[in-house]
Amino acid sequence: MYSVNARAGITRAFRVHRELHGNTELIETCTEIVNRNPRNLERLRIARKPSGYHLNKPGHMYWHKLFLIKKLRYVTAEVRHFENGPVVSVSSAEWALKKQLYRTTDSSAYINIGRVLAQRCLEAGICEMQIDAALTGNKCELLIKELEKNNIILTEPQVYQYPNSWDRYRPEKPWEIHE
Amino acid sequence: MSVKLLRCLASDFIPKGQHVRHGHRMRGKPPTIARTLKQRLEELNREDPTLDFKVNIGYPMTKISRRSMISGWMNEIIARRNNAELEKSSRTRKLLVDLKTVKENWLQIDGSSHTHRIAKHYGVYNDLYGDAYFMPVVPLNISYDTEDDKLIKVYTGNVIKPGEASKAPDVTYDAEDGTLWSLIMSTPDGNLTSADNEYCHWFIGNIPGNRLKEGEELVDYLQPIAPYGIGYCRYIFVLYKQNHSIDFSEYKKTKPCLNLKERNWRTLDFYRKYQDQLTPAGLAFFQSDWDHSLKEFYYNMLKMRVPIFRYDFPKPYIKKQTWFPLKQPFNIYLDKYRDPKQIRKEFLLRKLKKVHPFDGPEPPRRFPLAHPDGKYIPSWLKFEIIKKRRGYSHVNDLNEY
Numbered sequence: 001m002y003s004v005n006a007r008a009g010i011t012r013a014f015r016v017h018r019e020l021h022g023n024t025e026l027i028e029t030c031t032e033i034v035n036r037n038p039r040n041l042e043r044l045r046i047a048r049k050p051s052g053y054h055l056n057k058p059g060h061m062y063w064h065k066l067f068l069i070k071k072l073r074y075v076t077a078e079v080r081h082f083e084n085g086p087v088v089s090v091s092s093a094e095w096a097l098k099k100q101l102y103r104t105t106d107s108s109a110y111i112n113i114g115r116v117l118a119q120r121c122l123e124a125g126i127c128e129m130q131i132d133a134a135l136t137g138n139k140c141e142l143l144i145k146e147l148e149k150n151n152i153i154l155t156e157p158q159v160y161q162y163p164n165s166w167d168r169y170r171p172e173k174p175w176e177i178h179e
Numbered sequence: 180m181s182v183k184l185l186r187c188l189a190s191d192f193i194p195k196g197q198h199v200r201h202g203h204r205m206r207g208k209p210p211t212i213a214r215t216l217k218q219r220l221e222e223l224n225r226e227d228p229t230l231d232f233k234v235n236i237g238y239p240m241t242k243i244s245r246r247s248m249i250s251g252w253m254n255e256i257i258a259r260r261n262n263a264e265l266e267k268s269s270r271t272r273k274l275l276v277d278l279k280t281v282k283e284n285w286l287q288i289d290g291s292s293h294t295h296r297i298a299k300h301y302g303v304y305n306d307l308y309g310d311a312y313f314m315p316v317v318p319l320n321i322s323y324d325t326e327d328d329k330l331i332k333v334y335t336g337n338v339i340k341p342g343e344a345s346k347a348p349d350v351t352y353d354a355e356d357g358t359l360w361s362l363i364m365s366t367p368d369g370n371l372t373s374a375d376n377e378y379c380h381w382f383i384g385n386i387p388g389n390r391l392k393e394g395e396e397l398v399d400y401l402q403p404i405a406p407y408g409i410g411y412c413r414y415i416f417v418l419y420k421q422n423h424s425i426d427f428s429e430y431k432k433t434k435p436c437l438n439l440k441e442r443n444w445r446t447l448d449f450y451r452k453y454q455d456q457l458t459p460a461g462l463a464f465f466q467s468d469w470d471h472s473l474k475e476f477y478y479n480m481l482k483m484r485v486p487i488f489r490y491d492f493p494k495p496y497i498k499k500q501t502w503f504p505l506k507q508p509f510n511i512y513l514d515k516y517r518d519p520k521q522i523r524k525e526f527l528l529r530k531l532k533k534v535h536p537f538d539g540p541e542p543p544r545r546f547p548l549a550h551p552d553g554k555y556i557p558s559w560l561k562f563e564i565i566k567k568r569r570g571y572s573h574v575n576d577l578n579e580y
């Protein structure tokens with residue numbers, strides 16, 4: 001599924017015939033390798049992104065999305081994956097946060113949830129996510145602002161389309177960007 | 180039924196050429212009876228609980244009853260409620276929690292289950308142990324020291340560049356004296372021999388307590404080596420607790436071990452062999468991709484060419500060629516069925532015709548379309564010339580996309 005074909009055609013023609021040993025032999029014989037990391041293609045923008053159906057309410061097009069669950073006593077912020085469900089979550093019901101908060105549903109609770117969520121997302125290697133449309137209001141804005149402040153990108157890039165030879169433009173290749 | 184009858188009669192009674200609106204025909208079962216796509220997908224992906232269950236091979240989670248936890252917290256909660264300063268800072272939105280203590284408390288209570296969830300998301304257990312998993316009950320503290328005095332920590336899936344991880348990291352964890360541990364760093368991604376193999380990057384066995392230096396270094400540290408073009412590979416640290424000292428001499432490699440074939444590794448086979456003596460307890464992993472510093476490492480240390488790969492995209496669907504393609508521009512239509520190599524060759528020959536052997540190619544025109552050709556040109560050719568001059572479509576194939 002994640003196979004990658006070697007572009008060895010050109011190099012093979014000019015191969016110098018000499019004694020091959022160890023790693024050199026290994027790379028000459030290798031034509032296909034597999035990256036089993038399930039999050040790799042999402043990072044490279046090649047993976048499928050669900051687009052939802054025509055009559056669906058919009059909002060299905062994401063790999064990771066931030067949801068907020070409001071309860072009377074506490075608030076939970078959750079980053080969900082479209083297949084695997086909740087991945088990272090922060091709640092003001094957690095003792096770790098509750099211990100230092102005055103109230104678990106007020107504005108400063110939202111701000112602190114944002115800070116902790118940003119930290120956990122960056123630690124989990126999720127730096128881009130969509131935001132649920134239900135996150136409106138002053139408190140939610142505070143949370144979102146805090147995420148932005150802590151280097152989380154609040155949109156996801158578009159899926160890369162490999163161009164056919166007759167297509168007009170050649171988009172930039174995501175696997176050649178090394179920051 | 181009536182629709183079918185109408186169709187039957189239509190051919191006899193309705194004159195030819197007359198437009199007829201037939202009633203709409205439903206395909207499949209009516210919506211009240213038919214299953215939805217969600218139900219169908221659920222049925223397709225349903226797992227058999229007798230076969231597809233996962234086994235916990237690590238330590239069980241210590242469950243603390245809610246009552247015993249809250250009784251300890253109550254006094255703190257009451258003290259906080261009566262704290263006027265805290266209330267003031269909270270109301271003015273200036274209350275900022277200390278992230279360090281939050282993390283410490285989180286590691287004690289939810290840390291292992293959250294780490295487990297993220298590891299599952301990254302497919303760590305599936306690729307290392309197949310149908311088994313473990314709870315990372317021992318938090319691992321791994322940090323790389325870079326040359327410019329930066330400390331880069333390994334958490335659960337954060338990105339670390341190979342240049343930053345060139346030297347062995349410092350690993351600490353809470354361990355009592357008299358216990359024995361072993362640490363393995365491996366990657367299941369991008370193995371050059373076989374897709375089922377992993378590479379063992381680091382293996383230290385029989386570590387007394389958390390003093391890594393005193394442990395037996397069986398396989399020396401190798402920095403992350405993600406080949407060019409395959410993207411991000413996972414590098415996974417697993418900490419095992421040993422019941423007693425184990426003889427790992429079969430895994431011993433001469434230092435430095437730079438032959439990649441010798442580093443081939445299978446965690447599942449290793450674990451199966453020592454499952455009575457080893458219990459996985461700690462987990463941390465990071466992702467790493469290609470970096471320019473790797474080029475030198477491949478040439479000088481591993482003594483090999485840089486492996487360059489590209490993703491195998493599915494071929495585009497092209498309709499079967501017909502004798503009389505209607506409403507199709509003939510040149511674009513015919514190009515689709517020609518050998519792409521031949522097209523590329525034509526473009527290359529045309530390009531080389533204009534290249535001077537000593538002066539090189541012509542400088543690019545500033546206004547590529549402002550050079551009229553005097554004679555008559557058919558419109559399809561005009562369009563081809565425009566495409567060529569502006570660098571659209573097939574011309575780009577020359578630059579090896």
